[in-house]
Amino acid sequence: MNFKDEKVIKTDVLVIGSGGAGLRAALEARAYGAEVYLIDKVVLATNNSTRYSGGGFKAALPGILSDAYTKVFATPKQHFEAALLHGEYLNDQFLVETLCYEAPARILELQEFGVEHVGELYLKLPYPHGTGLVKPLLKAVKEAGCKTRAGLVVADLLVEGGTVRGVMAVDIYTGSLFTFRAGATVLASGGAGEVYKRNDTSANTTGDGFALAYRAGAELRDMEIIQFEPYVQAEPGLPMMDRHECEAEFYGILRNRKGEDFLPKYLPGGDELDAFHKQFGTHLTDIREMVARSMAMEVHAGRGDGEAVLFDLTSVPPGKWDADIASVYTRNVLLRGFDVDKKPVRVFPGAICNLGGVAIDVDCRTSLKGLFAAGEVTGGVHGAARLGGDALADIFVFGARAGRSAALYAGSNGVPPGEIPVEAEIRNRLVEILNRTLKSKGDPHTIKEAIKETMWRNVGLLRRGEGLDQALTDLGELKEKSLPHLFSRSIRELKYALEAESMLTVAEMIACSANRREESRGAHYRLDHPYRDDRSWLKNIFIRREGDRMALLERPVALLRSKPGPISKFRLEVKAL
Template sequence: MLNTRLEDTDVLIIGSGGAGLRAAIEARRYGVKVTVVDKVVLGMNNSTRYSGGGIKAALPGILSTAYTTQYECPREHFRQAMIHGEYLNDEALVEIMTFEGPARVLELKSLGVDTFDAMYLKVHYPHGSGLMGPLVNTARKMGCTLRPGMVITRILVEGGRVVGAAGVDIYRGRCAAFRSGAVVIATGGAAETFLRNDTTVNTTGDGYTLALDAGASLRDMEIVQFEPYVQAEPGLPMLDRHEAEAEFHGVLRNALGEDFLVKYLPAVKAGQVPFEEQFGMALTDIRERVARAMVTEVAAGRGDQGAVLFDLRHVPAGKWESDFASQYARKVLLRGFDVQKKPVHVLPGAICTLGGIAIDGDCRTDVPGLFAAGEATGGVHGAARLGGDGLLDPIVFGARAGRSAALASNVAPSVSKELVEEARAEVASVLAEGPANLEILGKLRDQVKRTMWEQVGILRTGEAIAAAIPVLDELAERVRATKVRSLRQFKSRLETLNLARVGRVIAGAAQRRMESRGAHFRTDFPQRDDERWMVNQFVRQDGRKLAYTERPIRLRTTELLKQSKFGIEVK
């Protein structure tokens, strides 16, 4: 018989990436009981850990990264983030990130993050481990309760307020429920929704479905960022190589051997010239353009085995041996593939979801007692994210969410037996003797990801998205009808269902936005349309349906609108 263990805590934090751990540390400073749960090992298998470690804040003279633009002051960082986000960002959130960012980055040292190399977390591989390890240790030392292997399946809401969360403890083989005055969703994004992606398999958008089911809104879900230089070489891992572009200035070529970026980004000169020299802008700040150019070449029949070629043959042999990053790339990423002899196949992959749970400046969601931070949220990056802001966001808003949750936890929540039993029964109803159905689930997961990549990916059309929507709905139904034998298998089933549900949310939002903006590109509406589409899209769950609404964007800093994103005419 599957039973439930009910635990008490003041603040429950779901997710142990940068956002979750920073929230935990902050909440604990207020003396409240803090519990951090993660569906896998704490701090180990998330985007923060596998990130490139490039963090950005206006710290002139202190913070200098190899491949992100420098800012002289927070105001300049703010302006750049808004211009890049093409105004879908919430100005208030961007102000908070850019103005609080410098202090939050410097403060990381006091939290044990001492592996910065000029504030570029480059010492370790994966780069983000230089951040993750110390944050886990600090949270533990401060007395946070850390619970790995805990998959949260629902937020418990009673009387319109959050009173805790429930899930399954896959390590101990039982259900779990937490009674807590405040819950923080810090579950990261949903890039795994796409067949080609550059994240861990855990980024399945669980936080989005948790928030929807609890009654909170998501925003700007159509915006998904794709990393250009993700390996597509048969037999090699699907990991990104952009450090190789940044450091070695590799050249992207089509099957005809052409250095094709020149066609798409007229300011680019053919040959091995760093992006910064050509644009005054780093590759990480222009990646949606590069990704689009790559898939356009393939769609036009100029691809090679469905991909393009990344040419690094000019890199001197000594450079590979002398540089730690390149040694790692050669050993782990390339597995003996000799990039000095032939170009490696690359194709973009999803890296981050930029939409997410709607929050205010204190990380409050629409549901009292429910907070969110990091990639799980929307509104910080708008339609495109600047390099380095992906790590700054969880550090800044993690701290804010922790503070807000600590303050809101000053209530004595009561969780009814019925609510806990409902959550347990939901899990039990999926478990059955008989076949494990893992193969079926694997196929369904693959179908969701393929549908999203092929029909709701980088080059979108209304027709393809319309065809994808019923497929995603049907796939979700098929997952719902699939039983499993164990709680570990339950996790795979839940994640597959979440991928189908989140894919559906993204597709719906992408279908509605009939223009192109930032990372959202509609080939049937290739221009940005400020007359019609200066709106944010919000979505809520309404029974089995999704209810989308629009809110007009009213910029306070209207002079921004007059600025061109790249200062060049882009075809």
């Protein structure tokens, strides 16, 4: 089997991904006069994390953003301090500063692109709330004159002498092979929730961008930090999904198998509670890491209901289920007939967001020339834990910056004139996958399942040295024994094969850096190193490819704007068991 035909496209700026970051980058690059091509591996602006997000922003916009579900700060400075405190100082402080000071403008500006109900999407729009963001932005992108194409799965970045000069992508709908020769490439391809068996992200979040950047030689950082959403349903027969900004949820109580309300045991109480809320806000979206870990702790201690805990919604006051759109959706669709008035529903955390990723500077430049990145695929903005609403602020702030930088770079460096030497190599690799003899262990779906299973078992919420070693052994085995047999029965299936390849690389990066970080910080929790260790670990772990080897580099965090004070006592420690 071979490709139907080959096409070459030249453009100033190529944007990979049609989530919020990609769409915003395309708009900005176009505004700077660049010719822009926006591609997505599936249908445009449909199946991405922006669309399935709760639609809530975090920014210093009091009076405009609703503070029903997330704390709204009065000034960018307050936002900055909270983000650092919450991220436990792993953040790149310049990135956080940029985020906090630019977010208000970038969010208000969305109205110019036709976004309505900014700041209260989840109160006004039916599920999925993020539709109100991506659909108007896609329309604006098309109206601005950007070219778009769906169904293009990027196989590799075209690197020539350390500079990214475009990509090679497979059109899964027509069977053509596309070569994009681009002046600048913007990576806005999102996260990798899918490397975990339990996740509440779209099945397309396979971390392709992380793997592409890694293979091209770019640096990635903080890959060990994965945020888990606590209230993801674990009831057989019900969708594995959390309840976004649903008012009725606030009346729910988490219980263990014995029926005990266990959360207060882990979270601070009494006077401490006030200080805690002052610091982190009163809202669940801001303390997700702690709630998720409490749940995992209960299950670890053998007090869970199987591999889940019970979410008791029997005391939701009558009428609250009709209070907002999200509650109605939760009751009718997510719970569909499950009688929550009589019995508790099983819930357990699932992966929601990668906080690490491609290392960028404030202008979204990566360590490779010609490659820019924005959104969940980047690292450093959120540090070790993320405030609720910061992710959506992040994609629009850095999406716009990436678009601008890419347009300016392409303007001064031009579009590559001729063929790039690596093209033939990439083409051969793809044709080889398409023509392999079918062996069961090379099935992309089987490989994906194996990765998801070992990552969930060993690199999940509670990590320990032996588990991480086990994960690395399992992943190494898959890489050695299954990857050489990876096949695809059709060009359509090549999407899954390339995803399996990406997932394996991403999983290895996560497990390697989690193994290296011998402390607990933010969303990263080690049972064998349960304390935060500022003396040895106020460092970021960077990953870079050196030949076939994954090189890990530790670099101290640059504490240029703010330094950590005494470690907050509001941390979950293993003694609580």
